[in-house]
Amino acid sequence: MLSVVLVGTGNVAHHLFSAFRYSKSVNVLQVIGRNFNALKPYSNEVEVTTDFDKISEADVYLLAVSDNAIQSLSKKLENKPGLITHTSGATEMGAITNSNRGVFYPLQTFSKERRIEFKDIPVCIEAENEEGLNILKKLGESISGNVVEISSEQRKKLHLAAVFVNNFANHLYHIGEDICEKEGMSFNILKPLIQETAQKIMDLSPFDAQTGPARRGDTKTIEAHLKLLENEKQTELYTKISQAILETYEKEL
């Protein structure tokens, strides 16, 4: 049984706590946070504290906190015997000052309101040594069937890729919503298309799945769309992304 102390009460901490609750090989001993109110939801099930002098001894410390808090919090854990890890995609393992360190990065978008099935979520792990790696592998496999060892360098690139496919794709959904609503149509009408767009790349590479006017080099439709756009920012994005697609496929046209 691995004992875990969870530091943080944000979205990632919330979902990790929920996932570990159902695991038979992991025991969350304690949840630590700055804000007592944010700790309340955990207090029925586990020991909680806002006091870093009262941290329990555990096999693993999971810092599920904002990127810029990782370094200072890891210093407070420096004299602890367990493995000190953070859960950030964008932060190097070296941000943790103790040498018994690692990274436990679940690659997913977390919102408190949405339940998440952890079993398919890639958990990207990294550690300073083989022993740390084995512990994180065990921890990852207790909640996910998809545990992958990747380096700090790879993780940073992965986090960057995630920004494109998650944050930026969501902003395109927002633009779609905006265009529909301005024309008196519900955003619901776009939902089946959004689902199919995401489903399609389960079987087909995005390169092969690409369709649309820019893919076909159909400049007439592109010009017609640019005339329809009333928002300067949207016009700029339409132009830039269309150019990028045109250039990606220009050899084929």
Place this chain on the structure above:
Amino acid sequence: MLSVVLVGTGNVAHHLFSAFRYSKSVNVLQVIGRNFNALKPYSNEVEVTTDFDKISEADVYLLAVSDNAIQSLSKKLENKPGLITHTSGATEMGAITNSNRGVFYPLQTFSKERRIEFKDIPVCIEAENEEGLNILKKLGESISGNVVEISSEQRKKLHLAAVFVNNFANHLYHIGEDICEKEGMSFNILKPLIQETAQKIMDLSPFDAQTGPARRGDTKTIEAHLKLLENEKQTELYTKISQAILETYEKEL
């Protein structure tokens, strides 16, 4: 029973033909195309021809052809008694020269290799008169539970919105794939995130679902990402989309 002549052998024609085959209220009499080889897959089940002088009489003619072929093909059908319709999102109903005209636009991305469940796909209809509208409603409801009447103006905006949420989102997936592969990681690692990003907006508006460094105004991470990017086009898109997100939420920060 509605009789239909299908003009075209591309992706939309292929999927409409497959959907109508299971409908008890629609009978596809004939498929017409320029290319005899493209007609072959249909020839076992229905009459096919490349000769526009041999077009059958039908209740509805569906022109599932490229946008710039709609007008000239509709002229060849001018003396026909049935309702002449096209299936294009970007083309006005007026491109059809006959006054007995309409539009039958299924809002989805079609690839020949993928089977599509038509029942959830929004079918956007428009017609010159009430009788035409009733026919298209019946035709749409024979394959979909989601038939919506929209104007040419709305349809053009909808098609534009679809380019953002489908074509452009897919290009972001392609960038994600490119970044992963250059770092020796499989694109598969991003797939659960892509699925959840699309699923999230079924319950949450994209405005509320937005996360990430630009949403938080986290310029430190944005700068770190820009340093990681090696591709000029990707750098430009990262900058522009981040700016757009920052501006969307700047009042909140």
